[in-house]
Amino acid sequence: MSFAGPFPDVRIPDAGLHEFLFTGLSPADRRRVALTAAESGEQLTYASLVASIDAFARELAAAGVGAGDVVALLHPNAPAFAVGFHGIIRSGAIVTTINVLATGPEIAKQLTAAKAMLLVTSRAFLPQAEEAVRSAGLDKAAIVLLDGERPAYDPSGHPVAVDTRLEPAERIAVLPFSSGTTSEPKGVMLTHRNLVANVTQIAPLLDLRANDVVLAVLPFFHIYGMTVLMNSALAARSRIVTMTRFDLTGFLETVQRHRVTYVFIAPPVAVALAKHPLVDDYNLSSLRMMVSGAAPLEEELGTTVSKRLSVPVVQGFGMTELSPVSHLVPTADGGASIAGRRAPIAASGWPVPNTVNKLVNPATGAEIGVPADGLSEPGELWVRGPNVMAGYLGNADATAETVDADGFLHTGDLARVDSTGCVYIVDRIKELIKYKGYQVPPAELEALLLTHPAIADAAVIGIPDADGEEIPKAFVVTADETLTAHEVMTFVAAQVAPYKKVRAVAFLTAIPKSPAGKILRKNLRNPIG
Structure with missing residues (x-):
């Protein structure tokens, strides 16, 4: 028996990602600060962000990048990441994001698998970038530095030419790599519609606002940071404060100095916030919401953080192949109650709008229904919706094994469901080890x-x-x-x-x-x- 969440479906715009995020900025929105770097203080308003994106898209076009080409992005969280990411998208190309901790050989493997023609990065990553392009058989000119000299931006120049022959549901926008239990990583093809859909699906549940200050310490190169932090906050016209990496002192100082209101974390951050005495030395009273994802958060740990920081803590669930969010506890009113009950912190959340779920006994294939009371028996969680990936790059067999003929994506995760349709992740069927949110x-x-x-x-x-x-x-x-x-x-x-x-x-x-x-x-x- 399939089931859905209690939320009404949302209308998903028939638009590409850039058009969806940046078309129709009001004069007030254009003046708003879009991104601030915690370390350097560098800022981009929404107006300067869009101008920088257009300028970088023109630069890529001059380098021969066109619709359907793949461009890799290796860069830590910073305003420049958003320029690089959305500049690639704006040019009509596909962006494949690379883990900033990857070694030269690991970068080369992804460049080769994705058939990337350029690697966009910064000077700090030149050693591994140069090693990677050599190994991948690319010329050194294939490296484009975001912190190098930029061609002068001419606002009177011609508009960026974008190939519009493909519909948003068909045009691939991003190609993150998600490793399975084999040694070869798989490229996950996510369309413009996938990304637009997921931002739209989670918007009413996240309740991000234009006056929110969102801390982005989880990496943008990961689909969690890409969709939930960067793109969702930009869609809401919030201000994003970026951190290149997590360290507790920097995290606490940034929250206090920038009066951060909204934080996305993974469980290892929750451990530090729950246990370290340093937390008590900072004023964190600006926080109004904390959302945890990337791995299950224990009820006791989440409760400890919530009480210590006096901030509601809720949880969500997703995976790269789902763009990524499939389940979320609404953040309004500190985790809205559904059918008269408030979800515990350990709950992964209700299915997001426009999706349908199934729980299936992995041994028998029998479907598990929503119980009248209590929790169901465990089953593999299946999800169908507009956020389901287009497939794995060049791997039709793996795609068919993951997405069935009815459009349900088999997550490989065991879950239970309660009488309200709220889902609780129990364990992974797949053998991936999740260390600090990484797979x-x-x-x-x-x-x-x-x-x-x-x-x-x-x-x-x-x-x-x-x-x-x-x-x-x-x-x-x-x-x-x-x-x-x-x-x-x-x-x-x-x-x-x-x-x-x-x-x-x-x-x-x-x-x-x-x-x-x-x-x-x-x-x-x-x-x-």
């Missing part, structure tokens, strides 16, 4: 470990550390008994982004596998005997 595919680490001459076999699972954070743990069969855990961790750390590092190691005589050769991870989590 770490075990197979990628296993393949890397097997390149070590002293390692005969390996498996990786996620385990909780002392703070409840999920970390990668490697189980290693060694061909050399002198190999140490430290050597294993150092070997991996030298070749991957920091969030992918193996942080615990155990040595075994054999990796448990099925007759077909599949690693039996459940035996590693719950060893027998």
Whole structure:
């Protein structure tokens, strides 16, 4: 039995992302500050943002970028990210965003997979950018620096030419990469309609306002930061204050100095806010709302943060393939009640407007209905709506495995639903390890470990550390008994982004596998005997 949320459907504009966000700015909106860099104080008004986007789109066009081309963006949170991202979109091209922690080889892999023709970045990332373009077979001229010299912007110049032959539902806008349980990441094709739809779907639930000051510490290169922070706040004409990275002192100082009203976090930030004594030294009274996503937030942790900061805390759920938000607790009135009950902090939320859900028993395929009372049994969560991706780049088989013939995307997450249609994520069916909001595919680490001459076999699972954070743990069969855990961790750390590092190691005589050769991870989590 399918079910929907209690919210009325919304009208989704038939427009491209740039047109949707920036057409029809009022004189008052044009004067508003759109983005402020916490570190440098650099500011862009909405008028200067649009002018900069147009200028960068012209620059890309002069470099030969056109409709359907792919341009990569490697840049931390800053006003320049919005210029680069929306300049690429404005030019008619597709933007593939890259994790700023990625190494040169990891960047090169994404450039190659996406068939990117340019890499837009900043001087701080030149070493890995140059290594990546060489490895990907691109010329050094393929690097475009956002903090380099810009061609002078001529406001009387010709308008940016955009190919309008494709409809928003057909034209791909962004190509983020989401790794599955295989070692090869998959490019997620999200259309202009996907992104416009998701901003429109969540707008009445987020209740972002033009007078809100939104702290953007979660990365824009990730779909959470891209849609929920950057694009949703721009659509609401809010002011975004960017931070290039999270550190607790900087976070607290920024909230206090800029009188931040609205914060999006992931659970590791909640841990710091709940436990660190430094929090009490700052005036955080400007905060009116805190939304957590990217990984499940425990009820006790969320409650502690809410009480300590005197701010409502609500949660949402989504995934890259859903643009990303599929479930959200409304933020109005500190988490609006539905059918007479207020959602607990642990709730992932109700289905967003214009979507339909199913819960399906992953073992039997039987559909699980909404209960009359209490919580349903767990089932795999399926979602259908205008925010469902167009598919995986060049991977029709993976697309067909994820999105069925009826348009339901199979999330790979176990969930329960209550009598009001509110969804609670229980556990992941897929084997991805989520470390500090990032996704770490075990197979990628296993393949890397097997390149070590002293390692005969390996498996990786996620385990909780002392703070409840999920970390990668490697189980290693060694061909050399002198190999140490430290050597294993150092070997991996030298070749991957920091969030992918193996942080615990155990040595075994054999990796448990099925007759077909599949690693039996459940035996590693719950060893027998």
